[in-house]
Amino acid sequence: MLILGIETSCDDTSVAVLKTEDERLEVLSNIVSSQIKQHAPYGGIVPLLAAREHEKNLPVVLDEALRATRYTIRDIDLIAVTSGPGLIMSLVRGVNFAKELAEKNNKPLIGINHMEGHIYSNWLPESSKALQLYSSIAFPALCLIVSGGHTELVLMHDHGKYALVGRTVDDASGEAFDKIARLIGLEYPGGPAISHEAEKFDATRYTLHVTLPRPMLHSKDFNFSFSGLKTSVLYLVRDLKVPLENVRTEIAHEAQKAIVDVLISKTMKAAKKFQPKSILLAGGVSANKRLRSRLAEEVSRLTPKTYYLEPALQYTTDNAAMIACAAYFKAKNSKLQDLSFESVEPDANWEIV
Ligand code: KG4
Numbered sequence: 400m401l402i403l404g405i406e407t408s409c410d411d412t413s414v415a416v417l418k419t420e421d422e423r424l425e426v427l428s429n430i431v432s433s434q435i436k437q438h439a440p441y442g443g444i445v446p447l448l449a450a451r452e453h454e455k456n457l458p459v460v461l462d463e464a465l466r467a468t469r470y471t472i473r474d475i476d477l478i479a480v481t482s483g484p485g486l487i488m489s490l491v492r493g494v495n496f497a498k499e500l501a502e503k504n505n506k507p508l509i510g511i512n513h514m515e516g517h518i519y520s521n522w523l524p525e526s527s528k529a530l531q532l533y534s535s536i537a538f539p540a541l542c543l544i545v546s547g548g549h550t551e552l553v554l555m556h557d558h559g560k561y562a563l564v565g566r567t568v569d570d571a572s573g574e575a576f577d578k579i580a581r582l583i584g585l586e587y588p589g590g591p592a593i594s595h596e597a598e599k600f601d602a603t604r605y606t607l608h609v610t611l612p613r614p615m616l617h618s619k620d621f622n623f624s625f626s627g628l629k630t631s632v633l634y635l636v637r638d639l640k641v642p643l644e645n646v647r648t649e650i651a652h653e654a655q656k657a658i659v660d661v662l663i664s665k666t667m668k669a670a671k672k673f674q675p676k677s678i679l680l681a682g683g684v685s686a687n688k689r690l691r692s693r694l695a696e697e698v699s700r701l702t703p704k705t706y707y708l709e710p711a712l713q714y715t716t717d718n719a720a721m722i723a724c725a726a727y728f729k730a731k732n733s734k735l736q737d738l739s740f741e742s743v744e745p746d747a748n749w750e751i752v
């Protein structure tokens with residue numbers, strides 16, 4: 400089966416072609432057109448600008464994604480589009496484009512939840528040559544979903560069957576990275592910028608000895624809170640007695656450490672309670688090196704042995720391959736002819752649980 404994925408929920412325009420054969424998946428193309436340059440001067444995403452860029456980019460990105468394969472739109476068996484959650488104007492552009500494409504070429508269309516797409520990025524093979532057998536992921540799987548808009552712990556009992564374990568009560572972890580980066584004069588997006596800055600940290604030249612809070616670290620539930628951390632950085636920067644340049648690396652290092660500490664602590668607490676067979680990491684923040692290595696280390700210590708999986712780096716941030724992948728697992732269990740283009744509508748607040 401050939402699945403064409405389309406993703407426009409936020410500021411990336413992406414189209415992918417996924418081939419599935421004998422229960423194996425192969426990403427034939429995954430084109431991502433980033434709008435970072437356009438939004439960077441504003442320190443965050445401007446929704447109107449994002450929608451306009453999607454409209455302009457979609458036909459170009461589609462063309463590129465198909466050209467990278469030996470197939471044409473006629474060969475596609477199913478079109479999958481992100482229909483929520485996300486920025487409504489961005490979602491509308493993607494969904495309308497997908498509907499027109501499906502109608503014109505008489506193809507079935509399926510609407511995919513963006514967060515479910517992030518979860519399914521774990522099923523994608525690292526390179527097009529290395530086909531991955533997805534059956535290695537055992538259920539129940541505990542998923543830590545960390546992105547710019549979401550921070551959730553979800554227990555996945557089977558394909559498409561989710562239960563909420565915990566979520567942020569205020570800012571998402573990616574949002575915390577982005578806001579803190581801005582406060583310490585780093586560019587957008589803040590996650591990679593803070594991570595890069597923190598890598599320069601040298602403990603022997605540690606002058607500020609800053610300790611940021613780990614909000615809700617000891618709360619009895621599995622929820623998160625990150626807005627207090629951002630406020631602490633705000634006051635710290637406001638009251639600095641030394642130039643920000645001198646201590647930017649230390650603050651970046653400590654902020655990253657604080658965010659990762661809380662994410663790991665809650666995930667391990669949930670792992671002990673729910674005893675999942677697998678632990679999966681997903682969402683843009685899953686690109687964070689510290690988070691990946693710390694979580695892998697903690698999971699390796701669990702008894703009984705728990706399978707740990709993180710998405711290949713190219714599938715951590717928004718992309719259409721993950722949307723096509725989620726569609727494959729949905730389509731596997733239903734008849735393609737039952738899917739029709741009329742039933743797909745954008746929903747900015749669509750939650751999987
Ligand atoms: O999943 P994603 O691409 O878009 C949403 O669905 O929100 O996630 C974007 C978020 C941004 O907040 C960005 O700063 C963060 O992921 N991010 C990172 C890293 N790369 C991207 N956060 C921490 N470390 C990174 N290396």
Ligand code: ZN
Nearest residue numbers: 546683716717
């Ligand atoms: Zn995302």
